[in-house]
Amino acid sequence: MSRTREIERVAAEFASIPFVSETVFPNPHFTKRGLEKEACDLLIVLRGEAIVVQMKNQEDPASRSAEKVASWVQKQAEAAYGQLRGAIRMMARESMWCVHPRRGRVDFAAAGFHVLHGLVLIESVGQRVELPPSLPLEVDGVPVTYIDTNDLLNIVQQLRSFPDVRSYLSRRTSLGDDVRRYVGGERAIFEHYCLADESFNHWTSYADALTASEADREKRAAAFLAKQERDRSATFVEYVADALATRLPNYKEGLDAATVALYDNDASRRRYLEMQEILCDLSRVGRRALGEAMLTTFPPPGVAASASFSCRAIWLDEKPAFLFLPAAASGLEREVVVRRTVASLQGALAHFSRPAGMAIVDRDGVSFDVILISSFTATESDREIGAELFGSLRVSHERRRSM
Numbered sequence: 025m026s027r028t029r030e031i032e033r034v035a036a037e038f039a040s041i042p043f044v045s046e047t048v049f050p051n052p053h054f055t056k057r058g059l060e061k062e063a064c065d066l067l068i069v070l071r072g073e074a075i076v077v078q079m080k081n082q083e084d085p086a087s088r089s090a091e092k093v094a095s096w097v098q099k100q101a102e103a104a105y106g107q108l109r110g111a112i113r114m115m116a117r118e119s120m121w122c123v124h125p126r127r128g129r130v131d132f133a134a135a136g137f138h139v140l141h142g143l144v145l146i147e148s149v150g151q152r153v154e155l156p157p158s159l160p161l162e163v164d165g166v167p168v169t170y171i172d173t174n175d176l177l178n179i180v181q182q183l184r185s186f187p188d189v190r191s192y193l194s195r196r197t198s199l200g201d202d203v204r205r206y207v208g209g210e211r212a213i214f215e216h217y218c219l220a221d222e223s224f225n226h227w228t229s230y231a232d233a234l235t236a237s238e239a240d241r242e243k244r245a246a247a248f249l250a251k252q253e254r255d256r257s258a259t260f261v262e263y264v265a266d267a268l269a270t271r272l273p274n275y276k277e278g279l280d281a282a283t284v285a286l287y288d289n290d291a292s293r294r295r296y297l298e299m300q301e302i303l304c305d306l307s308r309v310g311r312r313a314l315g316e317a318m319l320t321t322f323p324p325p326g327v328a329a330s331a332s333f334s335c336r337a338i339w340l341d342e343k344p345a346f347l348f349l350p351a352a353a354s355g356l357e358r359e360v361v362v363r364r365t366v367a368s369l370q371g372a373l374a375h376f377s378r379p380a381g382m383a384i385v386d387r388d389g390v391s392f393d394v395i396l397i398s399s400f401t402a403t404e405s406d407r408e409i410g411a412e413l414f415g416s417l418r419v420s421h422e423r424r425r426s427m
Contacts, residue, residue, distance in 0.1 A: 028081045031147070031173065032065050035079065038177050042184035043068060044265045044304050045126050046297060052132070054120035063120050064111040065145075070186045070304055074137045075193075076115070078108040081147040081173060090151060097146050097153040097207055101170055104144040109163045112139055116164075126269055141193045142168040145176055152208035161204055167197045175210035182214070182248075184258055184308045192217060195224055202230040212237040215244055218251070222426045251427050257315030258308050264318070264384060264392060265303040268296040272391060278358040286362075286395075299396050302346070302382060309424045310340045314348055321350040322386040331355035333364050335383070337372045337414060347372055347381035354388055361387055365395055367409055374402035375410025 036050040049067040053060050066077035080100035082088070088096060114120075121131045142163055161168055183189050196203070196213070203213055212233040217224060227233070237244065271293065276284050288295045306314065317338045335351035349369045353361040369383040383395040402410075 027083045028079070031081045032079055035077075035145075035173065035177060036066055039066070039068065039180050042180060042259075042262055043070075043186055044262065044269075044300055046124075046269060046300055047186065047304055049122040049124060049130065052120050052122040054114060054118050056118075063114060064108065067122070068186065069132075069137055071301055072137045073186075073190070074115075074139050075141045075143060075190070076108060076111055076139055077143045077145060078104045078111065079145040079173060080104045081145075082149070085147065085149045088149075093149050093151055094153045097148050097151075098156060100146055101144060101155050101159060101207065104146065105159060105168065108142045108144055108168065109160075112142055112163045112166055115139065139166050140190060142166050143176065143193075144168060144170045145173040146170065146207050147174070148172045148208040150208070152206055155205045155207060157201075157205065159205065161197075167193070169193055169196065170204070170207050171210060172208045175208070175214075179210070179214060182218070182251075184255065184262070185306060185311065186304060187307045188222075191222065195222075198224060199227065200229070206230070209234070215248075218427055219244070219247070247427060254312060255308065257313075257319055258311035260315040260319060261303055261306065261311040264394070265300050267392060268300050268394060271296075279362065280359060283359060283362055286366075295396065296394075299382065299394055302396070306340070307342055309426055310342050313340060313424055314338065314350075317348070318350040318384060318386075322352045323354065323389060333361070333368075335365075335368050335372075335385075335413070337376060339376070339378065345379060347376060347378040349381060349383040351383055351385040353385055358387065358393075361385060362393060362395070365393060366397075368413060369395060369397055370400070370402070370406045371409030371411075371413050373397065373400045373410075374406035375414045 032050065036048055040048045047068055047070045049069065051065060052063045052067050054063050055061070064076050065079040068075040068077070080103070082096070115132075116135050119132060119134050119136075121129055124130050155170060159170075179192060180189060183192060192214075195217070199213070209230070212230065215237050216227060216233045220226060275287070303311075317336060321334060321336050331354065333351065333353045333356060335349050338348050338350070339346060349365075349372050351365055351368065353364070356364075365383045365385045369381055373379070373381050379400050380398045381400070382397075385393045385395075387393055
């Protein structure tokens, strides 16, 4: 495999960690005049919104001088823009498909999603390179961002969620040519964004942002280390979302026919994608809050408990109509766990007047059961259960900071 192909593969796998694999599509294809052609290097799709990525990486980065690297970056940016423009226009009128590593073949209808952003990723080997002033910054109204490959992967790692990356790219388009017509040096831009409560408030120029970044290096490094620690709970939500893709081979054991009927059949698993989308659509701050709720509800690893079932209800400012129910079960038959979880989720939805919700139950610290209820209508029994479980509890609200 060539180095450029290897970087494309690594980038797709890297993005699949926080975004979850099912939303990341490497090398989608379409058919033109009977021949299969690659549409773009990477496609990220969540709930009908997409980011289209075209990459240019060097086979031998050490072989070029700084001057030649700059020239290479400029030429490759023009070439990649042309390919990106062709891909975005093709997606509006042609169907395509991707052989996904976990989902198998996935087909996309023409205009089957809304392209939010086009990304041109170029390996600039640590340099900041000015791009030609004639290079377009959009394709048919879709904004185009030119950015170093490593910088983009760092942004994905730091922001973690599709909504957060989408917001960063959108707000970045408001900046001037001293940002949008350069590749490299993204750290100063990204730090300003994070430290300004995920905005470009008080932005003046790239030169000022770089000066502030270099002058405040030690303090900023400490702030991002603290942020990384706060993000640990968010990664647990990502872990659960990823685990949904794999079904236990013995998942039917201990369940009666009525309970088994609640699950997708083995030949057509689609429900887990809906569950994944809900978790993937949470912001990083939302994932933190849900992750903390899960971790404080679930027992510590290796701690044995007597037969018990506990749960808590949580909803987020970004999804106020949706309720999450982290739960923990220990020493109970699986049939009992599933039925008690369903009853508790329905009771919570009734008590807090929410139309939809998801329960995530840790079963004996070994596996998860995840239950999704949509378009819920409460019964009197649901309201009674909700009052019993949650009627004496206090509702609290906490504002979470992005950093």
